[in-house]
Amino acid sequence: MSAYNIVSVAGSDPSGGAGIQADLKAFSAHGTFGMTVVTALTAQSTRGVTGVHPVPAEFVAHQMDTLFADATVHAVKVGMLGTSEVTEAVAEAIGRHALPNVVVDPVMVAKSGDRLLESSAVEALRSELLPRADLITPNLPEAADLLEEPEAADLATMRAQAARLLELGPRRVLLKGGHLSGGESVDVLASRGSDPVEFRAPRVATRNTHGTGCTLSSSIAALLPQRPDVAAAVGDAKAYLTEAIRRADEIDAGGGQGPVHHFHAWW
Numbered sequence: 001m002s003a004y005n006i007v008s009v010a011g012s013d014p015s016g017g018a019g020i021q022a023d024l025k026a027f028s029a030h031g032t033f034g035m036t037v038v039t040a041l042t043a044q045s046t047r048g049v050t051g052v053h054p055v056p057a058e059f060v061a062h063q064m065d066t067l068f069a070d071a072t073v074h075a076v077k078v079g080m081l082g083t084s085e086v087t088e089a090v091a092e093a094i095g096r097h098a099l100p101n102v103v104v105d106p107v108m109v110a111k112s113g114d115r116l117l118e119s120s121a122v123e124a125l126r127s128e129l130l131p132r133a134d135l136i137t138p139n140l141p142e143a144a145d146l147l148e149e150p151e152a153a154d155l156a157t158m159r160a161q162a163a164r165l166l167e168l169g170p171r172r173v174l175l176k177g178g179h180l181s182g183g184e185s186v187d188v189l190a191s192r193g194s195d196p197v198e199f200r201a202p203r204v205a206t207r208n209t210h211g212t213g214c215t216l217s218s219s220i221a222a223l224l225p226q227r228p229d230v231a232a233a234v235g236d237a238k239a240y241l242t243e244a245i246r247r248a249d250e251i252d253a254g255g256g257q258g259p260v261h262h263f264h265a266w267w
């Protein structure tokens with residue numbers, strides 16, 4: 001059996017910590033073959049984002065149509081989309097090509113505080129893309145924006161918000177709790193018709209967490225075709241991410257918030 005083909009539909013991060021660069025590293029780490037559809041160029045470093053140059057929506061659709069007319073795809077990770085036009089084009093192409101194992105990381109704002117999705121695009125994300133996702137992986141501020149509610153500050157509220165996010169149409173929701181404090185970093189997986197499942201990991205004491213969200217969602221996409229169910233893929237992806245965060249201080253990528261450090265996963 002040849003390697004699984006996993007596609008990242010995302011923006012470029014020249015610093016290598018997030019976006020398509022992080023996704024490709026994660027795809028390789030999990031033994032899969034990575035492909036990319038670029039939605040935007042960013043100028044960014046460990047210190048923040050200094051510019052965003054969106055790819056025209058028609059050309060994003062053209063990249064997808066060209067790739068999917070040729071290659072068999074086993075999973076897709078969607079990250080930064082930038083504009084409502086690109087969001088709509090990606091949602092339509094996912095439907096047109098009936099893509100499997102679609103993981104949507106609803107990227108809105110970088111850890112540096114810079115916007116990566118126009119505010120006016122949140123509605124297109126909510127109504128056009130989320131219903132086509134097999135799994136969405138919002139962080140707490142993204143969940144609050146999607147639900148138009150205050151940000152969750154405890155686990156009970158996270159469980160309730162994960163359930164409400166399911167009503168927007170995705171098959172599953174992984175609500176990430178990295179923005180809370182405490183000795184453990186806890187994420188909540190909600191699926192229709194079953195109780196939520198919690199994924200816990202020791203909170204690593206480092207400021208070098210650039211690219212955690214990208215790495216988790218792309219690792220899940222790479223593992224979905226290789227694991228018996230979604231919970232197994234999420235559990236292994238989180239274990240991989242936690243070790244990549246532990247290794248983050250080994251890298252000197254600049255003077256700001258550094259990236260997590262990828263490695264060949266142990267499976």
Ligand SMILES: Nc1ncnc2c1ncn2[C@@H]1O[C@H](COP(=O)(O)OP(=O)(O)O)[C@@H](O)[C@H]1O
Pocket residue numbers: 138139140176177178179185186187201202203204205206209211212213214216238241242245
């Ligand atoms: N310091 C940390 N130690 C361990 N896990 C972390 C840490 N920070 C974040 N995580 C985990 O990284 C993933 C993404 O984190 P989060 O900050 O919630 O999202 P995002 O990177 O999209 O803002 C989650 O699984 C979260 O639990």
Ligand SMILES: Cc1ncc(COP(=O)(O)OP(=O)(O)O)c(N)n1
Pocket residue numbers: 010011012013018019020042079080107109110111112116209210211212213214215
């Ligand atoms: C091009 C690009 N895409 C996504 C992000 C956000 O990445 P994330 O994994 O959420 O990490 P932080 O930036 O929040 O640390 C990005 N910065 N650039």
